[in-house]
Amino acid sequence: MTPGPGIQRTALPKGFLASGVNCGVRRYRPDIGILISEVPAVAAGVFTLNECKAAPVLYTQKLVPSDNIRAIITNSGQANAATGSIGMERNLMMVSAAAKSLNCDLDQVLVASTGVIGVHLDTDKILPSIPDLVSRANDAAESFALAILTTDLVPKTVTTTLNLSSGSIRITGISKGSGMIHPNMATMLGYILTDAKITKDYAASLVKKTADISFNMISVDGDSSTNDCSFLMANGASGVEVKTAEDFLAFEKAVTEVSIFLAKSIAADGEGATKLIEVEIKGADDLALARKAARGITLSPLIKTAVHGEDPNWGRILARLGAEKVPSSQLSQLTLKLQGILLFQDGSPVPFVREEVKALLKTVLVKIEIDLKSGPYSATAWGCDLSKKYVEVNTEYS
């Protein structure tokens, strides 16, 4: 699987087009984007569980799953959340303008927004830009991937090709993240496009299942957003159907890999992040607890700052496991490894050479491995370190 850094061209699956332009909400950067399927496509999504859902989320979640979607339009800079009835009206104006430019029905267009909460969509700028946005659409993912960014430093795209029983298909993933990233889809937008042919019910179950082990296992700062969405859109343009048992296995594996790649990209590009933290908990007798504890570690400011300082302060990890209610009986039998070095076992610290572990922490990927030795379940979560830059980025954002 090839990641798509900003410069490299990520070709979309067959029958998809993408576009991103600057409409003037942001000063220079592209701030409105659209993904278009040339033919009506299957689309499914998962959405934020925040009770304060943005207008585009309230609107879009009623339309999916569907087998008749032509586009997803997305603006950045204004989240259109906490904006009341005016927010719903302006959301509809944006969708209507896109449907008109695409010459399709209103309910064939999905929408997502990201940006500042509590300000109204600047439709005076957005609406006039939409015909140009649609007309510029082409088969590369980059312009759209750029247009959806907020405080992200790099666009996040990935693409993979898969051979199924009746031919080859392509899957492309695009996402944005950065701040406010937390389990249950926090200010992240994810788009997985494929030219495979699948049903809307399968799309709906797959997007949920893969989000649970990817997007829902990342955390930047524990704040859960009003606007999170992750979409799976399949237009069948390859002519290849996912149909045999082997096809389904391979397809699910590929969508999972794309989702985890995007999730890790988001965590690694968290606001102010310099390191990607991967926490693996295994040997759990309770899957929900393993997931919660793994995410809890990625969420701890004390652990995040220690990782930032390349400080092997493993006691904070143990303390967090206890705070997450991993039973004391398991705390006294677990093993804890940092960068592969055993630091705690049998209820006691294992002597270690501090400078050696510090040296191993001088890298981008920091791995924390915990074996609870109590059962068959495991969970992996991703997060990032906490730097002064995070504070700087968030001190004055609105």
Added chain:
Amino acid sequence: MTPGPGIQRTALPKGFLASGVNCGVRRYRPDIGILISEVPAVAAGVFTLNECKAAPVLYTQKLVPSDNIRAIITNSGQANAATGSIGMERNLMMVSAAAKSLNCDLDQVLVASTGVIGVHLDTDKILPSIPDLVSRANDAAESFALAILTTDLVPKTVTTTLNLSSGSIRITGISKGSGMIHPNMATMLGYILTDAKITKDYAASLVKKTADISFNMISVDGDSSTNDCSFLMANGASGVEVKTAEDFLAFEKAVTEVSIFLAKSIAADGEGATKLIEVEIKGADDLALARKAARGITLSPLIKTAVHGEDPNWGRILARLGAEKVPSSQLSQLTLKLQGILLFQDGSPVPFVREEVKALLKTVLVKIEIDLKSGPYSATAWGCDLSKKYVEVNTEYS
């Protein structure tokens, strides 16, 4: 009620003595302290709910409530948590040395520790210092208040005098906090001493009740500690018993005020903090949710950084309420005020003069008021802003 800044002398209630010295675990600062009652006293406590409890917590929680306690010894610099059986042994050595110096029984001495997790108590330094520690004890709180600090900037003491039906009593509170402060008692130590006469059962219920609306409603960074304890110790040395209904009301009110004063002092002195954030949620139909939501706001890095930047980014507050599962029906009817200025009502933003609210944020106390307009319950939580200094303090601590 008079706060006790570092210099001012806080006289202890009758029959109590305090002391703090440097034993050499820390370079210069006092790092071991003791509170002594001249006569056996009632003592009760509440303790961390973290499953990873430090040795002193495991030891002390078995001894209270009691009506036969002579002292509480406390060291700073080493938490004696995640230290296995060696940790329990060294904890007992420290307690034994204190009991010997006080010429009392082993089970008359309580103990608390705070500091780095996962390193063993340096008993070679601690034990020889204890006779000197005990012999220096006097009736001022300051030396003890200093000895228990970790990354706190200022000692936290408060004292109040109360007239009950049969005479006057005194209540003194001492605490430490700083990092790792979070609901359910996170690395904070609290000591409330009084010369009133009360029963151990009343002490046990009161220390729990007051902690729930003070120490359990503060948050610095959401990390819950292995070592939290809050104690209430009453030696009856005033000769005044809490006995009439009015006495109980007045006494409970005073202990609550002392607890809240200490709790706010801890939040205001959070690592890197420049502002104290007070969040009041009223009109709730569910007390547990009001408490959770108020604490959630004090915990949000996005809100904390916005407050730090004096940025009236109220949308983040609404988003957090939604993330804490305040129902959308309540989100669309609540009022939200920041520094007394109404910013959101009836589901929509209220236009405001940004520079005016920014000017109001240029102060130490930042108040967030939310009225859910749904029921009779209210909850108040305290936290602090998130600054670059927090990151600096925690990047290399061990």
